[in-house]
Structure formats: C-alpha cells, structure tokens
Amino acid sequence: MTKATNNEEEPIEKEEGNENIKIEIPFDPNDININIIPRTIGQLVEMLDYNEILVPKFQRLPNLWDLKKKSRFIESLMLNLPIPLFYFDEGDDKKWRVIDGLQRISALEHFILGDKKKDKTVSGNKQSFKLQDLEFRNEYNGKSWNELPKDVQRRIQTNQVTINLIGKGTPEQVKYNIFSRINQGGIELKPQEIRTALFQGYPMDFIESLVSENTKEGQMFLKATDGSVPSKRQEDLDFATRFTTFYLLDYNMYEPDMDSFMTLGTKAIPNNKIEQNKIAKAFLDSMELAFTVFNKDAFRKRKALEDKRKPINKALFEIISVYFAKLSNDQKQKLIANKKKFIDDFTKLQNKEKFWGAITTGTAAKENVKSRHTEFDKLLNKFKQ
Secondary structure, eight states, X not given: OOOOOSOOSOSXXXXXXXXXXXXXXXXXXXXXXXXXXXXXXXXXXXXXXXXXXXXXXXXXXTTOSOHHHHHHHHHHHHTTOOOOOEEEEEOTTSOEEEEXXXXXXXXXXXXXXXXXXXXXXXXXXXXXXXXXXXXXXXXXXXXXXXXXXXXXXXXXXXXEEEEEEEOTTOOXXXXXXXXXXXXXXXXXXXXXXXXXXXXXXXXXXXXXXXXXXTSHHHHHHHHHTTXXXXXXXXXXXHHHHHHHXXXXXXXXXXXXXXXXXXXXXXXXXXXXXHHHHHHHHHHHHHHHHXXXXXXXXXXXXXXXXXXXXXXXXXXXXXXXXXXXXXXXXXXXHHHHHTHHHHHHHHHHHHTSHHHHHHTTBSTTSHHHHHHHHHHHHHHHHTTTO
8 A cells, every 4th residue: 555755744634524414325224233242262362373363454453552552451361351342244254354353353363373373463473472561460571472371371261252243244334334333442443444344355455456556556646646645544545445436436326424425336346357457547547647737736725826735635536536537538638738727727616615615614415526526527528628
C-alpha cells in the first residue's frame, strides 16, 4: 500500500456532517446469525497453531500493543481475570477471521507460539517475547512462555473465553452493521477496515492492487495524490473503494449511508480478471489524466487560483476519478488541450454555493451526491466536444 510522503498536517480533508445521514438500506433481522461459543485460551492457541484462525489481509496492524501491554494481558490470564468477548467471522472454508480481539489474539500467538511456529504468524513475530512490567506476578518478569512453570502455563491455557461467531452465509450488509455496532471500544475499526474483513479474497486483492506501491496503478495513485493519502488505517484502500464503487454503480442508485453503498460497490467487483483489468486500466488512466490536468493540485478544493493548497477532498476524488476514467482517448486529449480553461471553469463551479456545499458538508447526503455528480458531469461535457 502507498505511504503518505508530504508534510501537510491534514493531508485529507475531514468529511463533516455525515454522522447524521440516515441509513436507508434495510436488512432483515432474521438474517442475523451469531453463535455464542465457549472456548479456552488453549483451544484458541491450538487453532492459531493450525492456521484455523486468520486475520483479514488488510485489517489494521496486529502489533499495536507494546510488550508492556501484551505482558499485562498475559498476567490477566494468570490471575483468571475476565477478558472481553472475541468476535470472529466464519468463512466458507470453516476458518475463523478475527473481527474484534486482534490485539489479544496476536499477543497470545506472539507469546505462546512465537518460538514454535515456522510459517507466517498472525502477529508477524517469529520469537516469543519475555514478560515485563507485571504488577502482581512480577516474579515472572523476564520469563518467556517456555520458562514459565507448568502450573502457570496450565492456568493460562484453561482460562475460559466467550466467542461470538458470525455464521457463514450471513449477508455482507448484515455483517457490516454487526461489526459497526460491536466496534465500540479499544482501537475503533474504520469503515474500510470492516469492509476488508468482509471481502477477503479477490475483491480486496483487487482494491489493494489499485494503490499498491508495487503496481503501476498504485504508483500513479501516489503521484496523482502527491503522497497525501496514508495507508496505516487503510485510507488509501478507502479511496480506491470509493472510485470502484461509483465506477461500477451509477450514482442514481445511491442510498445513504456512504459506507453501506461502498460495501455494495465492493461486492460488485467482478470475479473476472479481464473485467478487473479493464477497471484497473480506467483507474490508471484517470490518475494520469488528473495529474496531467491538475499536477499536484489534483482532488483539492480551490475557489481562486491564488488560494493556498488545501488537503485532498474525498468528494472531489470521487467525481474527478470516476468521470475522468470514463472519457475516451479523444476526449482526454481535448481536455488536456484546454486544461487551463477547464481549471478556470472548475474553480468557478466551486464558487457556486450548492456545489461547494455538496463537496464540503454532509457529503454523504443523497442530494449532495447527486448534485456534485450532475454538476461536474455538466462541466466536463463542455470539453468533450
């Protein structure tokens, strides 16, 4: 994934007012399928050892906890203190994907299996860590798993945990709603992180390819955005998903909220390499055209040419990337030949109150989505002739 490289304090403009947008996409409560399953820590570790517990490929980083926090978690197990619920999603392959509890799972694997597991681990660690900064069982500071007494190991392994397993076959929209509702504490999942948990396999492989620094599409995305879109919390994937959604689904189909619509867009990604390559080519051409026309000012609001450069605006990225992607080669050349006039007219469009509001406040409102798409399409049509 790409990495932000410039020094702006806020490389992406915050979307305001979207938290009040009414969700209009319904789902049937009867589709909710969650099973409560008791397990022991030992059973979870065994599943980790046999790769029966997986982390979605692009979920947030598993090692956000430092060694002190990991050690304190292990100490809680020694003391038989209750720990929060785990949430897993059951895949068609019967394997469990971590939805909530990633830091705890990676701490267990890092501590107990770090020296044993030779293949790729959830935590990414190849060696067990040594406990540190314990509060109550400080006699075990400096000890690795293999150095703990057998009775302490047994106490940890027999600690009971409760798992909420979201059953296979549960519709993605239902899963998304469930994930959003349970995601209330700790390090809160971003909407894109939830989508990557839902759409493992070819959908997320495709989205990642659009922004990966190892692909020509990703390299052009990095250039067009001037390295302003960070990857740590999957912001770059969110941008790619937004493009893909509005490229595949007509904006007239849009129903609030934006995150639910982008979930539908992700689901619409074809499981066909030829079709995926067409979308990727359209995205690449769009990024190239955006850079050619705007240079380092692409996807940024501007009411006057002398204005200071602003952060990247997601709503502008949405319309510019999609409509540029749908231009023919001849239309692209005409736009490039008249880019100064286009930039001037686009600046004037941003001075119109309705369009400015559609890219600034409540951008997920249905009327604002329609407004910015229709107005930008109308502007672009003048340069297709």
